Amino acid sequence: MSADEMRKPGGGSGAVLGGPGAAPSSAEPGAAGAAPAAGDPGTAPHEALDHGASAVHHHHSHAPGSRHGHGHHLLQVEGLTVAFRMYDDAAGSFLTAPQRDVEVIHDLSISVHEGEVVAVVGASGSGKSLLADAVMGLFEPNASVRGRIWFDGEPQDAASLAALRGRGISLVPQSTASLDPLMPVGRQVEGAPRGRGAARRADARRRAARRAELFERYGLAPEVARLYPHELSGGMARRVLLCCALMDEPRLIVADEPTPGLDLPLAVRALADLRAFADAGGGVMLITHDIELALAVADRVAVFRDGTVVEETAVASFADPALLAHPFSRALWHALPEHDFAAGDDALTDGEGAGPAAAADGGLPGAVGAPADGPWGAGAPLTEADVEADEEDPC
Amino acid sequence: MARRILIALGRLALLLAAVSLAVFVLVDLSPIDPVQANVGQAALLGMSDEKRAALAAHWGADVPWPERYLAWAQALLQGDMGTSLRYNQPVAQVIAERAGNSLVLMGIAWAASGVLGFALGVAAALSRGRLLDRAVRAYCFVLASSPTFWVGLLLLTVFAVMLGWLPLGFSVPAGKAAADVTLADALRHVALPAVTLSLVGVANIALHTRAKAIDVMGSDWFRFARARGLSPARAMARHGLRNLALPAVTLQFAQVAEIFGGSVLVEEVFSYPGLGQAAVTAGLGGDVALLAGIALVSAAIVFAGNLAANLIYGLVDPRLRPAGRARAAARRALAGEGASRG
Known part of the structure; x- marks a missing residue:
């Protein structure tokens, strides 16, 4: 079917090759406007390929803001599969239960360009956060991860991804419990100074100065630095988390549900901050269950379902369901409040998790409500937005 | 603060009363005869019955435990913890x-x-x-x-x-x-x-x-x-x-x-x-x-x-x-600011 063909533009193996202009596109041509890739795409290394003029490559279409700095993606994930080794609960007794691998993410591919926000939209509890973990190189001990990840054109493995944490890739975590409850937030934002001796002290001073600047930019009073996390409102905690990420001057921000617990104006504001970061040349991978917010801020949307990205397309494609390739994407379109709310289409029913989370978002409609029919039900041990019964914000 | 100290002291007093009461009851239930245990086997055998009775009376071995406990507690309140039978010292x-x-x-x-x-x-x-x-x-x-x-x-x-x-x-x-x-x-x-x-x-x-x-x-x-x-x-x-x-x-x-x-x-x-x-x-x-x-x-x-x-x-x-006073004030001010922004 057509979705499948879209995913394999050159008719090739669907891996790292970029067939120039192979498939019809829903979006504008690439902004960089370089010449199509030369040579044999099947053997050329990924970083040698020029993606410039190809409107659809690597299974995705472009948005006007998408740029290929240095001729490659800022972040490229290909064929990511994450599985967990766990005991089989179907067995009669726990003592004899065999272990099996449960695949939570399979064959997922996604790209982030410089200067753009890519929203990964999917149901609560469907395993989106694992994508963030994989990009950060943070895995549980019982996880097995396969696939290929490039950052800035360089292929990465678990060790090099770990080395990029805080040094190129920063996370905006999902939970406000991500702040150390026993450390004043100013010191947490500043982070641990690097180096030794005098260099370390200089780095500490530089960090303190940058922290003050970030606090000012995000409307946090200087006194906030001395408060402990339990003394912050939900909105302040979110801004503090964002400051933590920006502190390290990343090139890519992975934001994992940064808005739950914020009311609409604050959510918009938080997303505007991410937007501003992208406009300044950074890349953002925004993981969210809230398609309406995603459409408001993102350049491109990756539709996440059953552990994989079923469609990666420009936000503009959501103007018309005909531009959407995958039935689930079209179902999402129909579920938007300004459209027909036709929830009966496809598998779009009101999900277990989306309800309370959407309510916590200030009652925004349009949250993705498809239940996860994979192994991750509502009871799965994922820290998703719905778990946070939000303590939130009087602001 | 004074209140917390008083509560702690009250708890300590109750605890000590309970512990000492338990000791008296347990010792009373124990089969050990204090006269026999403290005089020594040989001396006990050589002793006349009157002598044993006199020792028992001297040590108060036959006084029922509640009475002994009250006497002991009264002395304790006056700072006297009693005399050790075994060491013959306070x-x-x-x-x-x-x-x-x-x-x-x-x-x-x-x-x-x-x-x-x-x-x-x-x-x-x-x-x-x-x-x-x-x-x-x-x-x-x-x-x-x-x-x-x-x-x-x-x-x-x-x-x-x-x-x-x-x-x-x-x-x-x-x-x-x-x-x-x-x-x-x-x-x-x-x-x-x-x-x-x-x-x-x-x-x-x-x-x-x-x-x-x-x-x-x-x-x-x-x-x-x-x-x-x-x-x-x-x-x-x-x-x-x-x-x-x-x-x-x-x-x-x-x-x-x-x-x-x-x-x-x-x-x-x-x-x-x-x-x-x-x-x-x-x-x-x-x-x-x-x-x-x-x-x-x-x-x-x-x-x-x-x-x-x-x-x-x-x-x-x-x-x-x-919360210290300065801290609480800072928090109130921040909360006010947050409310006006929201």
Whole structure:
């Protein structure tokens, strides 16, 4: 079917090759406007390929803001599969239960360009956060991860991804419990100074100065630095988390549900901050269950379902369901409040998790409500937005 | 604050009353005849019945326990802890002589097991599943399931009997005048009992700390610290330790009671003249005044340990700290600002 063909533009193996202009596109041509890739795409290394003029490559279409700095993606994930080794609960007794691998993410591919926000939209509890973990190189001990990840054109493995944490890739975590409850937030934002001796002290001073600047930019009073996390409102905690990420001057921000617990104006504001970061040349991978917010801020949307990205397309494609390739994407379109709310289409029913989370978002409609029919039900041990019964914000 | 102190003192008084009452009832139920236990078998046999009755009357052995308890409690309130049957000295004096020895022994064991146990527990958690972790756990499981007196006997056999490095027992060299005893002598004598108590205490603390540290490493904030580029060890140093401090404080002060219990056995094995040994002597001799005195002192020490833990919580955990005036004002101002922005 057509979705499948879209995913394999050159008719090739669907891996790292970029067939120039192979498939019809829903979006504008690439902004960089370089010449199509030369040579044999099947053997050329990924970083040698020029993606410039190809409107659809690597299974995705472009948005006007998408740029290929240095001729490659800022972040490229290909064929990511994450599985967990766990005991089989179907067995009669726990003592004899065999272990099996449960695949939570399979064959997922996604790209982030410089200067753009890519929203990964999917149901609560469907395993989106694992994508963030994989990009950060943070895995549980019982996880097995396969696939290929490039950052800035360089292929990465678990060790090099770990080395990029805080040094190129920063996370905006999902939970406000991500702040150390026993450390004043100013010191947490500043982070641990690097180096030794005098260099370390200089780095500490530089960090303190940058922290003050970030606090000012995000409307946090200087006194906030001395408060402990339990003394912050939900909105302040979110801004503090964002400051933590920006502190390290990343090139890519992975934001994992940064808005739950914020009311609409604050959510918009938080997303505007991410937007501003992208406009300044950074890349953002925004993981969210809230398609309406995603459409408001993102350049491109990756539709996440059953552990994989079923469609990666420009936000503009959501103007018309005909531009959407995958039935689930079209179902999402129909579920938007300004459209027909036709929830009966496809598998779009009101999900277990989306309800309370959407309510916590200030009652925004349009949250993705498809239940996860994979192994991750509502009871799965994922820290998703719905778990946070939000303590939130009087602001 | 004054209110909290009053409440604490009230609780302490109730605790002491309950403990002493229990001692009197238990001693009364015990089959040991104080006259027989304190006179000695040979002397007892040679004694006439009148003499025995006179001794029993002198010691008040036939007075019913509630009456004895009330008399004892009344004297206690006037500062008199009674006279020890066994040592024929005022109870306060016996306890004072022995408490010094015991506190040195328990202090060393308490500090060593706390520091070592905490370090081993954190190190094991950081190397979870690897060799160091397995070694620490193996050590802990073996030690935690070994009886304290058996560990003491083992050390005694190896270091005192086979190697002859350390003395067999007592707190000072036998036959040496008290004035000639040096600090080195005292340390040599306290070494084996202190090591025995520490070894067993370490296992408990290390296992608990390891479990807590693993919880900490699974927390959202620890993962976030890792996501910002800190290695597990550095994240532990920067964020983990301060969060482990609270459970460690609880554990360490709960350990006071454990160490006290262990010291009774260890002092017995090493003939170390401390409170524990005196408690055993008092119990076996029906020496209710001494036993009650020791029970009161131990209960007060354990109570003080728990109280200290509560007070330290307040110092360590900002969430339990009453907000200072400046802080509260800052928060109010910020809340107002937030409201106006929202």
